[in-house]
Amino acid sequence: MTPSRQPERRLIASNKKARHDYTVLRTYEAGIVLAGTEVKSLREGRASLVDAFAQESDGEIMLYGLHIAEYGFGSWTNHAPRRTRKLLLHRVEIDRILDKLREGGVTLVPLSMYFDNGWAKVELALAKGKRSYDKRQTLAERDANREIARELGRHLKGHPRRA
Structure with a gap:
């Protein structure tokens, strides 16, 4: 009999100021499209969500302003620290989020970033400004x-x- 494994969840970065500045209405978990050196840098915990926000672009949700420091041992293949990154959500979730965003007065704010069983995830919140x-x-x-x-x-x- 094998022991049951608990899912591993390791926090990379959190946006504490977001909960202070916004009233969280609903949260979503989204995957994020990353380059190889970005993943290595995240495993070292070198990310900041301070100026990050999410918006719709061509029917998809993109994350802007997320800072992932360059990987120290990277070469010419290193990534740009503040590039725009695509978020991975189900189409139904994207449609619901976009409907709420079009109503107005609501924004998409990343609350935390973590590894869930080896996959980089972002916790997004539909939030109203306080x-x-x-x-x-x-x-x-x-x-x-x-x-x-x-x-x-x-x-x-x-x-x-x-x-």
Whole structure:
């Protein structure tokens, strides 16, 4: 009897600022078309999603602004760090995403990039931009929840309340 293997999922890069700046409506997992040196560079964890965004181009979804550093041992075959990359999604998913994008007020933002069983994947989000007061409200809620958890922990441990 062979032991069951857990699917390997290794994070390459994440876009923490995206969750701060946008309200995530729905997420999608997409494959990404890469060159050989890009994969080697990603395995070293040398990628940045900071300025990345996705848009429709000729009925397909492309990823712009993703920075994958050049591979150190690459030669003339090395890739351009900020080239446009095609995302791999099912046609039904692409059509749904494009319908939402055409409605307006919604954008496609990459949240994270990871290896899933050896395949490079991007987690895309259909997202709405937050206004500054929404961001402040989110921060206030997070601080309040943290304070509640802290007090609950103190209570459960039997420590007296702080003044």
